[in-house]
Amino acid sequence: MYMQIKQEKGHYTLYKESEAIGTAVVDGAAILRLEIVPAWRGRGYGSYLVKELLRRGGGLDPKQATRFTAPLPRDEAGRALARRFDFVAEGGRLVRRRVPDLSAVELCHEFLELHVTPGGLYLDATCGNGNDTLFLCRLAGQNGRVLAMDIQQKAVDRTNKRLTDAGYEKVGRAVLYDHAKLGKLVQPGKVDCVLFNFGWLPGAEHTVHSTAQGSLSALCAALDALRPGGVLGAVLYSGKVIGDAEKQAALAFFRSLPLTKYTVLVCEFANWADTAPLPCFVIKK
Incomplete structure (x- = not known):
């Protein structure tokens, strides 16, 4: 009725x-x-x-x-x-x-807000629709700089439009680039923060997503790019479409990093499903 x-x-x-x-x-x-x-x-x-x-x-x-x-x-x-x-x-x-659920991305943002100083150089290695890039621009402030990258042109265009609409076009920009080669865009030891949000572009085809091989190369390059005291944040994903190869490879990489050079945090949501997004952090000593 x-x-x-x-x-x-x-x-x-x-x-x-x-x-x-x-x-x-x-x-x-x-x-x-x-x-x-x-x-x-x-x-x-x-x-x-x-x-x-x-x-x-x-x-x-x-x-x-x-x-x-x-x-x-x-x-x-x-x-x-x-x-x-x-x-x-x-x-x-x-x-x-x-009380809103705390998402993996929100936890990542809150952690970076506490450990990153405004005014530095920040990289968004997987800019997607620009959410993380905009967050980094706000964190960087008008005296900081943010460089974002993605392998899909639509992601780059959406991110740059979002930055322009928010008035951050002079702070950040997105470029069409493979994050596995990010070491060629910046000098070693000069970056304050690198942020990864792996997986696929929200709203796009799920068949295009980051992979274990490319992501491991990107993580290695990101650690080289970080200055001492710099922070790497990464949200790892798994599921029916992308499997868990990338997630497991990244976790193995993080756990293999020497304690003398890095502090590594893996923040598991203990009462969520095993396929839940997993925020990880690396602080370079």
Whole structure:
């Protein structure tokens, strides 16, 4: 049967066909009132309405931090509905908090923010759509420089457009280049940070992706390019399409680095799947 929710300012009405069967009043992230017509209770329409309110307020987005409130329920059905959507009693009302999941890329960015000083030279060895390049430009600041590279022209074009749109065209630029040969673009021991986000270009064909052979050459060249105290960050991937050859080869490479020259961190998400992205860091001594 056809259902829809009509909204007028903070008032929501749930319709089944042409009949109004539920209403809600919302102020920002505060659900002030929610009612289902008695004849329609116990059929899932309350859950439908709550879920839609949360969705419209970003409460179902795993990447967004949200906090919703609602009045304490008056009956067991209301309490069951609250539990279903993770509302808990707090200070005389219901509260639902959503803390965003920490992704491998976000962890990599947070680590680099703590260990890299603005004003240096940074390399994005796999620029993709430009997310990491833009992050490095912000990290570098107006006195720093960022060089990005990719083997796909569409990635280079998207990255350069993104930098221009954000006002960082004088800080960073992307070039069409194989990261396995990045040592030819920079002098040894002059780079403050090199960032790798292996795998494929988001939104493009998955058949084009980095490989173990090319990535190992790129990692070796990146370590040569780093200055003492410089940091290499890499996010490794595996899965049905690309397998795990690159991931395992990179891990073996990292673990073989001598402690006298490098500090190596492999940051595993212990309660994620084995195919989850794996952030790794190398600090050159």
